[in-house]
Amino acid sequence: MRIDVLTIFPDLFTGFLSTSIPAIAIEQGRISCHTHDIRAYAANKHRKVDDRPFGGGPGMVMMCQPIFDAVKAAESQDPAAGGGSVVRVLLTPQGERLTQPRVEWLAQQPRLTLLCGHYEGIDERVIEELRPLEISIGDYVLSGGELGAMVLIDAVARLQPGVLGHEDSAAEDSFSVRSADGAPLLDCPHYTRPREWNGREVPDILLSGDHAAVDRWRDAQRIERTRERRPDLLLNSPLAEPQPLPAANTNKPAAQVARATRSTASSSDDAPLHGQTAPEGA
Numbered sequence: 121m122r123i124d125v126l127t128i129f130p131d132l133f134t135g136f137l138s139t140s141i142p143a144i145a146i147e148q149g150r151i152s153c154h155t156h157d158i159r160a161y162a163a164n165k166h167r168k169v170d171d172r173p174f175g176g177g178p179g180m181v182m183m184c185q186p187i188f189d190a191v192k193a194a195e196s197q198d199p200a201a202g203g204g205s206v207v208r209v210l211l212t213p214q215g216e217r218l219t220q221p222r223v224e225w226l227a228q229q230p231r232l233t234l235l236c237g238h239y240e241g242i243d244e245r246v247i248e249e250l251r252p253l254e255i256s257i258g259d260y261v262l263s264g265g266e267l268g269a270m271v272l273i274d275a276v277a278r279l280q281p282g283v284l285g286h287e288d289s290a291a292e293d294s295f296s297v298r299s300a301d302g303a304p305l306l307d308c309p310h311y312t313r314p315r316e317w318n319g320r321e322v323p324d325i326l327l328s329g330d331h332a333a334v335d336r337w338r339d340a341q342r343i344e345r346t347r348e349r350r351p352d353l354l355l356n357s358p359l360a361e362p363q364p365l366p367a368a369n370t371n372k373p374a375a376q377v378a379r380a381t382r383s384t385a386s387s388s389d390d391a392p393l394h395g396q397t398a399p400e401g402a
């Protein structure tokens with residue numbers, strides 16, 4: 121997969137692309153990532169990329185010309201990459217909220233052009249001309265699309281074959297595991313050595329060597345966690361009702377056992393948030 125990123129801050133990507141999973145994906149040749157400085161395409165003396173909004177108002181608007189020329193120049197590089205097919209993505213808080221199914225779809229595309237906006241926004245006419253898929257990484261406003269582009273690159277890089285090492289790793293992530301009726305589930309809890317830490321023990325079932333029982337316990341934990349923390353994911357699913365946990369759910373110390381029992385019996389409205397105590401009066 122080839123990814124072109126158009127930004128006025130290409131330096132932001134240097135550390136990101138040379139670290140961890142994105143770096144592994146690049147080293148393995150699964151993705152190639154090319155940053156382009158939009159400012160370099162500004163056809164004016166001062167390399168200006170933004171101007172004041174028509175109609176007044178605060179902030180500046182990114183101009184059409186530098187963006188359009190930067191996209192055309194980036195996409196004309198290595199025209200064979202992607203076999204002529206390019207998915208353009210504009211990172212914007214007004215876009216479709218990024219979800220794992222969308223990430224999985226993007227990860228299968230041969231070529232992406234990621235456009236990072238800044239300031240108050242981008243002149244609407246260049247968006248109409250380029251017709252990008254508009255993606256938001258959440259309902260909050262960032263100073264620009266760069267962090268969104270990095271989120272997207274990381275999420276697609278880790279799905280490329282061989283990048284995570286263990287082939288099942290990505291398939292077992294939150295949102296990738298689904299219940300029998302298709303609801304996306306959060307991940308189960310994980311433990312490593314030592315067996316006891318700070319008076320807390322690893323659940324016995326994980327030490328039992330009974331792989332089928334471990335799988336059942338993990339499935340039950342995924343459902344329980346999703347019901348407690350993200351009941352919205354289970355809307356229209358019978359799993360929205362509390363599920364019985366396997367008997368071996370003895371996650372000592374006693375407080376944690378009590379929590380699992382209590383939350384199983386309670387409605388999602390009064391369930392504790394991520395196991396934390398709710399603030400006074402909440």
Ligand code: ADE
Binds near residue numbers: 255257
């Ligand atoms: N640019 C600014 N805010 C953003 C967001 N929430 N998602 C994607 N790009 C953005």
